[in-house]
Amino acid sequence: MQVVVLGNGITGVTAAIGLRALRPDWRITIVSGESTYHYSRPALMYVFMGHMRYQETKPYPDRFWSEQGLELVRAWVDRIDPEAKVLECRDGSKIPYDRLLIATGAKSNKFGWPGQDLMGVQGLYNLMDLRLLAANAERARRAVLVGGGLIGVELAEMLKTRGIDVTFLVRESSYWNNILPPEESAMVTELLREEGLDLRLETELDEILDDGSGRCRGVRTKGGEEIPCEIVGLTAGVSPNLSALRGSGIPCGRGVLVDWGLKTQVEDVWAAGDCAEIQTEGEGRNLIQQVWYTGKAQGEVAARALAGEEVRYTPRTWFNSAKFFDLEYQVYGFVPPKKGEENHHFWIDADGKKSLRIVEKEGQVLGIQVMGMRLRHLVCERWLKEERSLEYVLSHLYEADFDPEFFSRSLIGEVTA
Ligand SMILES: Cc1cc2nc3c(=O)[nH]c(=O)nc-3n(C[C@H](O)[C@H](O)[C@H](O)COP(=O)(O)OP(=O)(O)OC[C@H]3O[C@@H](n4cnc5c(N)ncnc54)[C@H](O)[C@@H]3O)c2cc1C
The missing domain is CATH 3.50.50.60 (FAD/NAD(P)-binding domain)
Known part of the structure; x- marks a missing residue:
């Protein structure tokens, strides 16, 4: 069996590594035009600023891939031909597959502004x-x-x-x-x-x-x-990168259309990560998830799908984090920008540099958001899964306090005092 994974981002490599563990004898090839080896995309800014070297953004040593029996091909794919089961590369080469995972990620949005293709x-x-x-x-x-x-x-x-x-x-x-x-x-x-x-x-x-x-x-x-x-x-913003799919006949909407098992409408072809659009069929809007941990989670499911298992992707509690210069930001679960029927409880410290928001409805906490500090991911996720009350979360907030020694003053102490 020859499996080809198109894209060596977090989604593609998670799928390939997972599949290798399930199917030690199959031939697995990872194709990417950007780089031979997988690297951490969120770390790009630190390379530019000199905080990290490019080498340090690679989570695995270069020898890992051959040790795992994962073949790496550096090539841009211009076209997928699902009839012939082949990828056509820009350099004229062709890569055949029995099963294909499309994990081509996203691209920066351009909205047709005059001058958008100028140098600079x-x-x-x-x-x-x-x-x-x-x-x-x-x-x-x-x-x-x-x-x-x-x-x-x-x-x-x-x-x-x-x-x-x-x-x-x-x-x-x-x-x-x-x-x-x-x-x-x-x-x-x-x-x-x-x-x-x-x-x-x-x-x-x-x-x-x-x-x-x-x-x-x-x-x-x-x-x-x-x-x-x-x-x-x-x-x-970004949108799914569908450049390799033009003329392939693989149905796309905003992203590559897949079912909850990450399968496209074409035989032996799956898609996952930033490029995929999950058709929810009456369960709300189609789902496009474009953050690191959802790519990893979808990659894990895709590995099992490629191995031939019946699978269903179940989204975890929503989570996102970022830094605005030195200001930390984390969100767990449902924290809408505009207040609806739910109750919002919001604290901010005297300097206006740290804040905590807990969103609750009918006694159940639906979401938590912090600025200027970090909470423990697993603790917050557990509270939301266990449908904890506001009182419970407040009285256990210290459990989520993350490395308080790094902060001059923890807001958690203030809120629970
Ligand atoms: C600057 C930046 C910072 C980010 N920071 C964060 C963060 O802090 N936290 C977070 O959760 N998320 C962050 N993200 C989002 C996160 O990086 C993405 O969600 C994640 O990388 C998606 O993984 P993926 O494997 O689906 O796609 P990608 O990482 O985009 O990988 C797709 C790969 O496919 C290759 N490819 C595409 N088309 C072709 C083709 N035709 N031929 C050959 N190869 C092809 C691409 O070159 C690429 O290497 C950030 C994104 C960016 C751009």
Whole structure:
């Protein structure tokens, strides 16, 4: 049996390693155009800032893959031919498969802005973007970032370390307020200004301006203002990377359409991770999950599916974490940006730098969100799974306090005092 995994991100490698454990004798090949070896994508920013070397972003030593009998092929796949069961590569080579997992991840959104393909305009997703950014930063004094998500803040922090002034165009009236409730959104908005970013709220990009040689010289906003810059960072979210699927006949919506078993509508082809769109069939909106741990979780399920088991992907309690410069952020479960029928209990410390929000309905805690500190993942997940009450969570909050010795003052103590 020849299994091919297209993509060596967290999803693809988790599937390949899991499948190897289940099927020691099968031939397993991992194909990726970006790099020969798997590396940690969230660590990209630390490489740019000099906190880590690229070598250190690889969770496995290079010899691991041959030791596991996992064949690595570095190639861009231009087309999948499910009839012939073959991947057609840009270099003219062909890779046959009996079973295929598509784990091609995502790509930075571009919304057809005039000038979006000029030199100096880029997203931040992969190693090619990182190299491009290093080159673009050499000649830049000012950058404009378009779109206020997590990657935008990362890019801003990276550029600041090179002494580049950053203007941030955010469509919303407060930073990331389509995800964060007003109080947390205000905390981040204030922090970004304290960090010296020129944050322009309710401001949209109209056009990226050409300097006459095909390189950007600035942007024009919808309000008609021109802002000069040498770099434009496109950080208005990501969407599934479907470039290899064009003309393949494998049905796609926003992502590669799969059922709860991660199977596509084409025989012997599965998809998982950032590129997959799970059809929920009457159970709500289709599901596209684009964070690290969901890629890993889907990769584990995909391994068993490729091995021939009947499987069903069951999403774990929602979790996300990030850092806005030095401000930690974590969310567990259901924490909507706008209050609905549920009750929100919110604490913030006197300096406005640490906060805790607990969302509860009819006595049951539905979600927990912290800023400026970290909670223990497994503890929070357990509380939500056990459908604990607000009183229970508050009286056991100390169990979730994460390495309090690293914080000058733990808010947990304050809340439970
Ligand atoms: C800058 C950045 C920071 C992030 N930080 C966090 C974080 O802190 N926490 C978190 O939870 N998530 C974070 N994420 C999201 C997380 O990295 C992704 O959810 C995760 O990497 C998805 O894994 P994946 O394996 O599905 O896809 P990917 O990691 O995108 O891997 C897909 C692979 O497939 C390859 N590929 C695609 N098309 C082809 C083709 N046609 N031919 C050959 N190869 C192809 C790509 O080159 C790539 O190597 C971050 C993402 C970015 C971009």
